[in-house]
Amino acid sequence: METIAAGAELREREARLFDRLRDLPSLLVAYSGGVDSAYLAWAATRVLGDRALCVTADSPSYPERHRTMALTIARNFGLHHEIVRTEEIDRPEYRANEPDRCYHCKDELYTKLAALAEARSMAAVADGSNADDRGDYRPGRRAAREFGVISPLDEAELTKGDIRTLSREAGLPTWDEPASACLSSRIPYFSEVSEEKLRVIERAEDALRDLGFRVLRVRHHGELARIEIAREELPRLFEDGRADRAEAALRVLGFRYVTVDLRGYRLGSLNEGLKLRPV
Numbered sequence: 257m258e259t260i261a262a263g264a265e266l267r268e269r270e271a272r273l274f275d276r277l278r279d280l281p282s283l284l285v286a287y288s289g290g291v292d293s294a295y296l297a298w299a300a301t302r303v304l305g306d307r308a309l310c311v312t313a314d315s316p317s318y319p320e321r322h323r324t325m326a327l328t329i330a331r332n333f334g335l336h337h338e339i340v341r342t343e344e345i346d347r348p349e350y351r352a353n354e355p356d357r358c359y360h361c362k363d364e365l366y367t368k369l370a371a372l373a374e375a376r377s378m379a380a381v382a383d384g385s386n387a388d389d390r391g392d393y394r395p396g397r398r399a400a401r402e403f404g405v406i407s408p409l410d411e412a413e414l415t416k417g418d419i420r421t422l423s424r425e426a427g428l429p430t431w432d433e434p435a436s437a438c439l440s441s442r443i444p445y446f447s448e449v450s451e452e453k454l455r456v457i458e459r460a461e462d463a464l465r466d467l468g469f470r471v472l473r474v475r476h477h478g479e480l481a482r483i484e485i486a487r488e489e490l491p492r493l494f495e496d497g498r499a500d501r502a503e504a505a506l507r508v509l510g511f512r513y514v515t516v517d518l519r520g521y522r523l524g525s526l527n528e529g530l531k532l533r534p535v
Contacts, residue, residue, distance in 0.1 A: 266418055273412035274303055282307040284378040286369060286405070287337070288318075289326025291416070292384030294430040295423045296409055300382070301335050309378060310335045313342045313365050316451045317438040319458050329428065340368050345451060350440075353449045355395070357440065362396035366403040382406045388416045434471045435523060443476050456509050463505035467498050471521050479512035487520035 277283065277300055287297045287310035300308035312326045330337035344350045344364040350357055369381050383400055385407040400407070409419065423431035439454045453476050460474040460481060471486035483502065485493060493499050493516065503514045 266421065269412050269414050269418060270422060273299060273408055273414060276408045276411055277303040280304065281379040282377070283309070284369060284373045284376070284381045285310045286365065286381065286383045287312050287326060287330075287335070288384070288436075289322050289329060289430070290384065290436045291423060291430045291433050292386050292409060292419055294326075294329055294428055295419050295426070296382065296384050297329075297335055298333055298423075298426055298428060300408075301333065306336050308336060309372075309376060310337045311369060311372065312337065312339045313368065314339050315342045316345050316454050317361070317440045317449075319436075319439060319461075321462070322436060325430065325433075329430070333428070338372075340372065342368055345449065351449045353440070353443060353445055353447055355445050357445070357449070358394065358396040359399050361438070361440070362399035363402075366399055366405060370403050380404075380406050382408055385410045386416055386419060387413050442473055447476075447478070456511075460506050460509055460511075463509075464502060467502060468492065473521055474506070475517075481506045481511040481514045482517050483515065484517045484519075484521040490516075490518075490520050 283300050283304060285293065285297045285300050285308060287293045289312065297308070297310040301310070310330065312323070312330075314323065327337075329335065342361075342364050344361045347360050347364060350360040350364070366381065372378075373381050381403065383405050385394075385397065385400070386409040389397075389410065399405075414422075420431050439457050440449045442457045443449055443453060457474055457476050461472060464472050464474065464483070464485070469485055469489055469492070471489060473484040475482040475484065483493075483506075493502065499516075506514045
């Protein structure tokens with residue numbers, strides 16, 4: 257009975273999402289290709305057709321594998337899709353990498369998306385924030401509020417688990433993708449963000465994926481790389497010479513020291529040294 261009730265509640269939340277989208281004359285979706293934005297892009301396209309424009313922001317902090325995923329989904333699911341270039345890396349406030357870095361990134365993003373929405377006469381701009389994001393530290397939400405960006409998934413009370421379930425039903429390949437974030441999130445606060453660091457981080461994480469790991473981060477601490485791998489995957493790092501191969505690959509990229517965080521991957525680990533309130 258509990259399973260049936262839970263299924264009915266999910267259908268109710270899904271219906272609320274579709275009703276919300278149906279009320280909009282048109283919509284520009286901030287579409288990164290991650291779990292949440294991919295489902296929102298699919299839902300908006302299903303409801304609004306060509307009146308839904310899905311826009312991917314390309315910048316040095318956006319991993320190539322995410323770009324490939326976004327393009328593949330757009331092609332396979334018939335999304336009305338465009339790419340815009342954002343220049344947050346040129347903003348001194350962003351490069352300084354203080355705890356509000358994400359605000360400056362989103363301010364740049366929504367400046368570009370709002371201008372595009374106005375030029376295309378789109379009724380609103382939407383992001384992929386969901387109900388689980390409310391209590392997290394997300395300074396980018398302040399920029400979203402300032403630009404009047406709506407969050408249909410959150411409004412419909414859809415959680416990350418809900419979105420994964422609905423994405424699987426829709427056939428979206430993102431349904432079981434690990435949580436994703438921009439590459440700048442691997443650099444500790446107050447350590448400058450640079451294109452060189454971002455490329456090194458991307459190549460380091462690609463090297464670990466090539467070794468068979470799925471949920472991971474490489475945190476850039478200057479000469480030291482701190483590897484975070486999901487706890488359930490961590491034992492495999494010390495099997496079949498993977499640790500040695502991982503260290504060699506990261507040393508080639510310029511790291512002098514390579515360490516493993518024994519607590520494994522966890523969301524927002526770089527926030528642990530800060531006293532933060534939800535934004």
